[in-house]
Amino acid sequence: MSTSLIFAATPTAWSDTVSSKDRHRTGLLPESLVSRLASSYADLPRDPHMRSGDDYRYRAFAQGSVINGRIEWESEATFEQAADINAYAGGQKRSFAPIRSDVLRDVVEVVDHLREDVIGVESDALIGAHQIRVIAGDGVTGLPAPEGVHQDGFDIVATCVIGLTNVSGGVTTLTTDAAGQHVVAQESLGAREYAAFDDRALFHYVSPVNALVPGQTHRDVLVLTFTLI
Incomplete structure (x- = not known):
């Protein structure tokens, strides 16, 4: 499947002159786009690579x-990360259900929205798109980042919150170290909000998700990864 998308002919968002603590952006996605994406999350299958x-x-x-x-x-x-990058599920080739073709058209619009502020590259890039729903409630705590404070092994990562239902927690933290001691940003992203960051310079973590009040709880995100080539 090929979809037209012209990238802005500008330098990468973070040049060598930008300090590590400033290598991140936040923003807001269009409401109509997020609404279309949100309807597709109810059909996502369980991640088959989660532990028992x-x-x-x-x-x-x-x-x-x-x-x-x-x-x-x-x-x-297939998706693969080294074990030293992802202590939870690294070191294995992971296959997931494919994102539907109609949803991919909306994913392209998200990339289009991000490109001028975040991506801004003339060069080609490898792109990964992950639709992820984390549920909680009824004694279950959802872990958006079971691997803890980590990097994903890409140049740029963007986490876009598509929907939140009855969520307590899910706070995004960016740090300059793997121990999570030097925090440069910490925010509870709401629906339509995104955080994009330099994955080579920063580490990230998302706190556990629990039910705000008894009942159905889920946090829906679209994670986009970019490796510049």
């Missing part, structure tokens, strides 16, 4: 590349 008993995460995935200003989505894709 960890039944709180649902997921779909797509991978592609920017070639001459166009996104080319791969028909089949």
